[in-house]
Amino acid sequence: MLVGATMSGKTTAWEILCDALNILNADEKEKGIKPEDCKYQSVKWESINPKSISTNELYGFFDDANPPQWHDGILSSILKRICQDKNHNQWMILDGPVDTLWIESMNSVLDDSKLLTLNNGDRIGLSSNVRLLFEVENLSVASPATVSRAGMIYLDIDELGWRPSVTQWIAAKPGTDEYREFLTELFEKYVPKVLKVKKTSCKELVETSETACV
Numbered sequence: 001m002l003v004g005a006t007m008s009g010k011t012t013a014w015e016i017l018c019d020a021l022n023i024l025n026a027d028e029k030e031k032g033i034k035p036e037d038c039k040y041q042s043v044k045w046e047s048i049n050p051k052s053i054s055t056n057e058l059y060g061f062f063d064d065a066n067p068p069q070w071h072d073g074i075l076s077s078i079l080k081r082i083c084q085d086k087n088h089n090q091w092m093i094l095d096g097p098v099d100t101l102w103i104e105s106m107n108s109v110l111d112d113s114k115l116l117t118l119n120n121g122d123r124i125g126l127s128s129n130v131r132l133l134f135e136v137e138n139l140s141v142a143s144p145a146t147v148s149r150a151g152m153i154y155l156d157i158d159e160l161g162w163r164p165s166v167t168q169w170i171a172a173k174p175g176t177d178e179y180r181e182f183l184t185e186l187f188e189k190y191v192p193k194v195l196k197v198k199k200t201s202c203k204e205l206v207e208t209s210e211t212a213c214v
Contacts, residue, residue, distance in 0.1 A: 001134040004155035007165070007211045010135045011095075013155065018043045018091070035087070041129070044085070046078050047093040050102050058102055060118050070120045079116060083127045095135040098142045106132075110149035162191070162214040 002010040024040035050058055053074060060073035082090040109116045114126040126132075139147055170183050195210050 001136060001139070001150045002153050002155065003136055003139060005137055005157040005209055007209060008155040008157035009160055010155055013153075014091070014093070014133060018045060021089070041089045043089045043091060044082075045091040045093055046082060047095055048075060048078065049096040050075065050094050051096040051099070055102050055105070059105060059116075060120065062119065073118075076116065076118055076122075076124060079124050079126070079130075083124065083130055086127065086129060088129065090130045092130065092132050093135065094132065098134065098136045098139055098146070100141060100143065103142060103146050107145055107149060110146070157209050157211060160211070162195075162211045165211055166191075166214060 002013060004010050021040050021043050025038055025042040028038040028040060029035065056073070058073050058075045060071055060076050062068040062070055079092065082092065106116070109126060109132065116124040116126075118124070134150065166184075166187050170180050170187075173180060173183065191214060195213065198204075198210075198213065
């Protein structure tokens with residue numbers, strides 16, 4: 001689980017790791033190493049926001065027909081598909097708030113058994129090349145049973161600060177080096193002062209991060 005506020009670098013962190021593994025895998029294949037003998041396996045990923053749909057749509061449900069008909073869920077369908085692909089490491093990215101409505105059903109997947117049991121009796125076992133990656137802002141409503149089952153990486157947006165975003169933005173601007181240096185000087189001259197006013201003299205109805213403000 002990657003935990004941290006928006007713009008703290010959660011997505012960037014796993015994307016860099018994914019790209020690095022794919023580059024290392026490609027280098028090994030160029031050297032003639034067989035895919036099964038590669039030290040670094042290539043990575044494919046799927047992303048879903050579990051809070052953008054209902055729990056029934058996530059895991060599957062029986063409708064009200066007579067007899068009831070089973071409808072596969074989006075999450076369960078994706079897991080079935082990626083567990084069948086043994087040629088790559090598969091990452092399932094769950095990018096959305098954690099709450100008791102959907103995360104409790106994942107506890108059996110996070111156990112050593114790595115089994116997702118659906119309401120129709122189907123069981124989906126995670127293969128050794130499949131990993132679940134959660135992107136969440138906080139775990140304030142997650143149960144101890146869920147938290148204890150996952151590894152945690154916390155990214156502090158205040159520690160990262162706003163300067164990396166500004167540096168990247170300036171580097172992408174067209175123009176001369178002198179122009180970029182001038183922009184940097186303007187940011188350093190005025191932004192810290194404005195942020196100090198925001199922090200000491202303003203009361204926010206909706207709390208915002210310094211990075212988002214910049």
